[in-house]
Amino acid sequence: xxxxxxxxTDAANRFDGYLEAxxxxxxxxxxxxxxxxxxxxxxxxxxLAASGRPASDASPDPAFIEQLRLRMRQADAxxxxxxRPPPVRDQPQPDGTxxxxxxxxxxxQAGLGAATGVAVGVIGASLRSxxxxxAGMGEDDQPLVAGEGFWTQVARLDEVPPGSALRxxxxxxxxxxxxxxxxVRALSSVCTHMGCTLHFRPDWQDLRCPCHDASFDLxxxxxxxxxxxxxxxxxxxxxxxxxxxxxxxxxxxxKVEDEAVWVWxxxx
Amino acid sequence: MSxxxxxxxxxxxxxxxxIYRFIYARVGNHPDAEDLxxxxxxxxxxxxxxxxxxxxxxxxxxxxxQNAIADHWRAFYRLPLVGADHVAPGWEPVxxxxxxxxxxxxxxxxxxxxxxxxxxDHYRRVLELRFLERMSVAETAHSMGISSGxxxxxxxxxxxxxxxxxxxxxx
Numbered sequence: 001x002x003x004x005x006x007x008x009t010d011a012a013n014r015f016d017g018y019l020e021a022x023x024x025x026x027x028x029x030x031x032x033x034x035x036x037x038x039x040x041x042x043x044x045x046x047x048l049a050a051s052g053r054p055a056s057d058a059s060p061d062p063a064f065i066e067q068l069r070l071r072m073r074q075a076d077a078x079x080x081x082x083x084r085p086p087p088v089r090d091q092p093q094p095d096g097t098x099x100x101x102x103x104x105x106x107x108x109q110a111g112l113g114a115a116t117g118v119a120v121g122v123i124g125a126s127l128r129s130x131x132x133x134x135a136g137m138g139e140d141d142q143p144l145v146a147g148e149g150f151w152t153q154v155a156r157l158d159e160v161p162p163g164s165a166l167r168x169x170x171x172x173x174x175x176x177x178x179x180x181x182x183x184v185r186a187l188s189s190v191c192t193h194m195g196c197t198l199h200f201r202p203d204w205q206d207l208r209c210p211c212h213d214a215s216f217d218l219x220x221x222x223x224x225x226x227x228x229x230x231x232x233x234x235x236x237x238x239x240x241x242x243x244x245x246x247x248x249x250x251x252x253x254x255k256v257e258d259e260a261v262w263v264w265x266x267x268x
Numbered sequence: 269m270s271x272x273x274x275x276x277x278x279x280x281x282x283x284x285x286x287i288y289r290f291i292y293a294r295v296g297n298h299p300d301a302e303d304l305x306x307x308x309x310x311x312x313x314x315x316x317x318x319x320x321x322x323x324x325x326x327x328x329x330x331x332x333x334q335n336a337i338a339d340h341w342r343a344f345y346r347l348p349l350v351g352a353d354h355v356a357p358g359w360e361p362v363x364x365x366x367x368x369x370x371x372x373x374x375x376x377x378x379x380x381x382x383x384x385x386x387x388x389d390h391y392r393r394v395l396e397l398r399f400l401e402r403m404s405v406a407e408t409a410h411s412m413g414i415s416s417g418x419x420x421x422x423x424x425x426x427x428x429x430x431x432x433x434x435x436x437x438x439x
Contacts, residue, residue: 023398025298
């Protein structure tokens with residue numbers, strides 16, 4: 001009896017952590033949900049949270065809408081280009097990508113690129129090369145290090161035990177802190193194919209793209225491409241290999257200090 | 269620069285905000301709503317024939333949005349992921365030929381209201397205070413004259429009851 005009560009209290013406290021994230025409008029993690037009952041509760045909580053907000057708060061961020069519109073414009077400018085997958089690269093290069101929230105200046109630059117009819121595949125690619133140029137892309141571990149940058153604390157070390165991943169956002173960067181069997185890394189959460197946001201799958205120890213099912217390992221390399229299939233026979237859970245090779249995820253520099261994980265990010 | 273919007277941009281201008289709200293009403297937070305909305309329109313660029321008649325375009329977008337939401341929640345369920353089509357009961361992706369809901373924005377809200385009315389008083393109260401009044405646990409507890417620990421347990425039980433009562437599956 002006492003055990004039941006304790007269990008209930010523990011579950012209620014844990015689930016409240018999930019609700020705090022939801023109500024604080026950050027991204028609540030499926031990891032905080034323990035069973036299918038709680039999954040149903042999470043869905044119910046999402047609807048309650050949405051219905052409790054005034055209509056103005058339920059509207060999209062104008063910057064997000066504008067950014068996505070540019071992608072549509074790009075598609076209109078060259079539908080064939082956007083349909084063509086990026087070229088296969090034998091030696092994937094670390095790459096700089098950005099998520100939706102871009103500065104006005106970047107939006108303008110992207111818009112200009114579209115207007116002049118530059119034949120880039122997707123808008124992510126044009127921004128990538130732009131970010132690359134400005135950041136002066138360097139060595140493996142310092143893809144985002146420009147002249148200006150700073151260390152940001154993104155997690156406590158005890159929040160990322162081996163085999164886990166934690167989402168973080170800084171002004172300029174969205175990513176995961178991952179603990180790959182004791183090695184802590186930071187990886188971009190942006191798929192290098194079309195810029196969709198990856199999610200962590202603990203059972204597979206990978207970062208998975210919801211758009212086209214690319215999987216990246218915890219070192220940021222494509223894990224379910226044809227090369228891997230040839231080497232390993234298959235990728236767990238997948239019916240077939242991911243058809244094209246993709247560049248590695250961006251890997252900003254990381255340090256562990258004072259029991260905290262710090263990530264070096266470029267100035268926004 | 270001053271050329272008229274192309275077909276994708278036109279579809280986007282007409283539907284983006286409504287699709288976003290449709291998704292937001294079901295995932296309840298903006299980061300996820302942004303990801304899923306972007307996914308819908310990325311897919312539109314790849315697969316949508318913008319030459320279809322407007323009603324079909326809308327139906328297509330809502331169908332893709334509903335599937336995206338179902339995929340999103342699938343990650344919350346402890347299921348053996350044997351194949352991409354395997355989803356929890358009640359969460360089957362909408363079939364081809366599905367229609368756009370007439371008032372997609374309001375349905376989730378209306379369902380929530382109806383559901384709250386069916387809950388016992390103290391369950392309804394704790395959910396109203398936490399989700400509609402957006403009180404903290406401490407404020408909720410104070411308002412109900414209970415401890416914070418009890419307020420957490422109460423909101424947990426209330427959500428569980430609500431989830432059992434109203435499977436929020438979209439038709």
